[in-house]
Amino acid sequence: MSDPKTSPSRRAFLQGAATGALTLGATAASAQTPDPLITEKQPWATGLGDGVDATPYGLPIQYEGDVIRRNVPWLTADPISSINFTPIHALDGTITPQGCAFERHHSGAIELRKEDYRLMVNGDVGQQLIFSYADLERFPRENHVYFCECAANTGMEWAGAQLNGAQFTHGMIHNMEYSGVPLKTLLEEAGYDTAADPTGKWVYVEGADASSNGRSIPMEKALEDCLVAFKANGEALRKEHGYPVRLVVPGWEGNMWVKWLRRIEVMDHPVESREETSKYTDTLADGTARKWTWVMDAKSVVTSPSPQSPITHGKGPLVITGLAWTGHGKITRVDVSKDGGMSWETARLAAEPGNKSLVRFYLDTEWDGEEMFLQSRAMDETGYVQPTKTQLREVRGLNSVYHNNCIQTWWVKPNGEAENVEVS
């Protein structure tokens, strides 16, 4: 065990209190003057609260009314085909509650009852099958925590530092524990020979909403780890996340995680649908478009401090925290820079990194009250290092929308406020 006289937190806090250098008002004051909040009557301690019949299904307390999904009206022509953002600046840990997990719709979130749900498996299979929801519940199922990131996450950063907040620059992501049936199991059930060479084979998946949002997935991936999922964080998928069934395509762009999944067709070619030609391709520096960029590369962002989560306590002890992830497997390391990438410190990972799931990192530090150019960079088990914006633009140019995994910079000012900026 550590000696309290030399432990970093004690040294930092008590020295700060002694010198008055910190703004830890309550701590510094407690030894000298009574705190009116504890010497005066505390109304919450003198009456009764709500009974257990008050909230059969609970919502956040009113004081957390700002911790919500937000959309940016000018970003799209209509909220029906648009996106809202997870309030990652205000969350901690790694699990995203369904209630504030980002949404992306192409024709709005539909209501589809379990009783009316059907999933067809057709095409190059031994026997075309149609499953009801109740059928799906009879197959062996798995549970995994995976992140789902929209390909367009951070997409506004190609042209510059445009959106002022981690929620808006990086909030097209959520991370949930999914329960479902492996896609491989359903293909086997339909007589597809999953032991055969998958090369050149594809599945085409589509949803029951008006957009249908069809996407082609190589058979290798379909058999590797895709899940036909019906629960997230233990409970039924929310309507806006594809109730009652969505496809989970771990580590791959969110658009392929087809919601209200209604059909899986085995084919010997990709469909080259609208969603994988005019959309979800990457415009390169020379003007050509790159297709089939499915995997979400390693990425990270500091969630606090950040523009929506400024430092309000002045200099002294500061927890810098954020999220890291990679579609290639596991994160191995996250570094944090306070000076725009000139020097780096290795952050502490809050838990053993999982496969294709969010990792929380912390840098427990002291703030001297001077400006910082905060950055984080993630590394994954393939040896890949998250690139700078400059490095990414050299290959990709300025006209892309998707797959921007650049290092993000927050300019933290001496007053504690933060701003989205670019460093050269």
Added chain:
Amino acid sequence: MSDPKTSPSRRAFLQGAATGALTLGATAASAQTPDPLITEKQPWATGLGDGVDATPYGLPIQYEGDVIRRNVPWLTADPISSINFTPIHALDGTITPQGCAFERHHSGAIELRKEDYRLMVNGDVGQQLIFSYADLERFPRENHVYFCECAANTGMEWAGAQLNGAQFTHGMIHNMEYSGVPLKTLLEEAGYDTAADPTGKWVYVEGADASSNGRSIPMEKALEDCLVAFKANGEALRKEHGYPVRLVVPGWEGNMWVKWLRRIEVMDHPVESREETSKYTDTLADGTARKWTWVMDAKSVVTSPSPQSPITHGKGPLVITGLAWTGHGKITRVDVSKDGGMSWETARLAAEPGNKSLVRFYLDTEWDGEEMFLQSRAMDETGYVQPTKTQLREVRGLNSVYHNNCIQTWWVKPNGEAENVEVS
């Protein structure tokens, strides 16, 4: 990869469809007759759904209106000092969403703003300190997934099989990812020598609600893994779970996880408060009361099929699933019996068991349509095996309330309905 011609699910399902022995209507029918639901117009596919501005903070879809916390009015005199139950029969995976995670209050759920929150650390410490919420956010923090189980969970089973549903017999439990500051860190901050021998030292913790719900915790545990937590599943604690700050006492009875935590006093003796003398002690067979039974022993329950989750699909492939946990560390194995404990099959654990957190288990099986007496039994890393009701009663008698971790029996009838019963 497995040969589809011999894989268990394929063999089971397709043979079933071929012989008509299964009730997989859609599957069996699909090869012959069109399904009206997919040949007729699907209204959800022909119009637009909700836009991304519809639900800034989302709730479950209306069709899941039954998946809620429920209280049992006759169980207590007033809902202010009562309990409601997690709908574990309807959940999968391991994470419990905050919205349906059980509540237990002694004087109701209070509303306490972060700005008004104070946490005092006093008693046998170097310097009495009072922390504001903002202070707590400046200490290094940790994330862990832990179960929280009320000591009274399954307490009605001492006298017989009384409540008909896993939600009511075993639903005083939830499992969340907590973010918070180790209690050890705050004690060090107050100058307590955490390197000294903790023997005979205690912390007394109390909440800011009218009940104050004070409990004594041995210093060994306080220093081992207790967390002063402010987030659960990434977001702020809900009002009903102690917003803004609760104590997390991993593996120990939920009553010690003091909500609205306002004071931690270091003492050289336990307080022997109401909550640890007249309550939260165990009446033994000889009429004496056993105190200081903090740890929640290894336990498990089949969540489906169960009285609230009957089999509706007839015989054939059946997924039996449930939860297991232990306050002593990690679960190592879960067995399932269909014949009231005469024979056992080892279940599949859905993930590597975590420390003091829920484990999901599955038994993928075939149901012959005959009655079953379904049981599960958990084993943990200490070698402990979950006891039968008879074994437990031999030691504890019939007059206890708390710490009932007996093997639970569901009588599944040929019509698929299930009932809470006892087997001799």
